[in-house]
Amino acid sequence: NLVLSVIGASMLWVGWFGFNAGSAVAANGGAGMAMAVTQIAAATAAVSWMVVEWIFRRKPSVLGIISGTVAGLVAITPASGYVDPFGALIIGLAAGLVCYWGAVVLKPKMGYDDTLDVFGVHGLGGITGALLTGVFAVEAIGGTPGLLEGNAGQVLIQLEGIIATIVYCAIVTFIILKVVGAVMGLRVDEESEVGGLDYSLHGETVQ
Template identity: 55%
Template sequence: MALVPQASLNGADTAWLMTSTALVLLMTLPGIALFYAGMVRRKSVLNTMASVLVVAAAVSITWFAMGYSLAFTACSSWLGGTSRFWFAGFDYLKEAGTVAVSHVAPNVPESVYAMFQLTFAIITCALVVGSFVERMRLSAVLWFALLWSVLVYAPIAHWVWEPGGWLAQMGVLDFAGGSVVHVNAGVAGLVCAYAVGPRRGYGRESFEPYSLALTMVGAGLLWVGWFGFNAGSAVAADGRAGLAMLVTHLAAAAGALSWMIGEWTTRRSPSLLGLCSGLVAGLVAITPAAGFVTPPAAVAIGLIAGLACYWGATALKRVLRADDSLDVFGVHGIGGIVGALLTGVFADSRISGGTGHVGVQALAIGAVALYSAIGTGLVLLVVHIVVGLRVSDETEAVGLDLGQQRERIGT
């Protein structure tokens, strides 16, 4: 970490990263909140939104306290140091005209880079919420977010994105979070689904979504916000950011059409929910590849991911027998795995400056999945001991809006 003259920073890069930060936060608040709330039953809509908001607030504080430092300071190949605990050293020194910068992003203020990465930590943990909606205590959600963001997310981010991380040193390609965000969240979600158990009546009753219109609005916000997610990860207002934005859009479109075709073929009727899920699948899969592939490759990645995630949310889900309520593993886990592997296949050395290796990508997927599964399981065990994971049968029956928040949607 270093102090540089304010005048030496790149104004365009800084402005773009600040804009991208706002776009990524938009993906969670209100994007994920609306996307998830529309798919749960009416009696738990507000609790689902509250859970996402609690995660955003809790992870913000843990990132400030220690998460950023553990993820993005150079200390060892496994974990960062303590030099940036409590955002130490971020003060802008007006008298000297200097500002702190990160060795990872030397052309923008470190405060901006830390905030940008904070929005990634927030959305990764918020994605996991979809696996246990309608049955986890809000107090458990709070404790889970506090512990998981530090013990699971921060180390994985360090491995992949800090230049000294052991996976980064091996040459793994993960431009914006295929493994760090999506494989991590997908595996954590699956573990949560097993640990919390299925919803009452799962497999025997029809769970009517509250409003797929809200889900569509949330999906649209995710699509738009993802430009900050992927193009912002260039950490510069340059040609790579422009290419990342283009391929992100193409993959989302291809994923939506691919899922629709799969659904149309097997069920004879395409659905709005399927289109929304497909576009998210395309976005997830292009995330690790966005700064490394050409537009035709992005279309191929989106098409493959749409079908793969449709299989993950249907046939594979039945095999796994987990009530992963909103298909966190089926879409984010499978999409992240597919995207990370295809990054190794399609990475263009003229763009990336290096060659993709499917074996290295597979190793990263395996390491992230294993650590996420074990770490998530331990976090859930601690939370279970401290506050308990699941609401009572009575609360679940009446709905978590009334049972947990003492609120409900008006008629």
């Protein structure tokens, strides 16, 4: 339901300000900058996703715009206490492009099941933002300089963190899937899936 999707994305967008700016645990300049870069990255990613979709599919879509917005929110999260508006602009631009590729190109090519584009948007968006934090980090904002301020080593630190996170998530996810699969199963039957899980599992549906 596209209307509910827009409402949900709008709630995420507003709530994300508390998520990122609230991490400062204070009403100060750091919180204000985190809120500003969050807005910039989200808006930029929405536009970049829309533009690339317009180029390759000949028409922009509302679903694409809100997907780009979420991609920008995800990507700016690791950077929100460290980058300035310029860095947020580039991170948002990159997130829209990378996540579009992940959700629209990579997923069909690899054929994996990811209805909500968790990997394409959240996974690749998070990786993009974490890596670019090492490039655009501003010492005057977060206390740590990035590549553009002469600290190339920060990019390697970010890369190490990304690899460690991927390994951890892969191991824990594998364990969780095995446990859930043994207890209740991971998939419903095809008829229930086609009919909709709201109806088949809960006996209700949203019109």
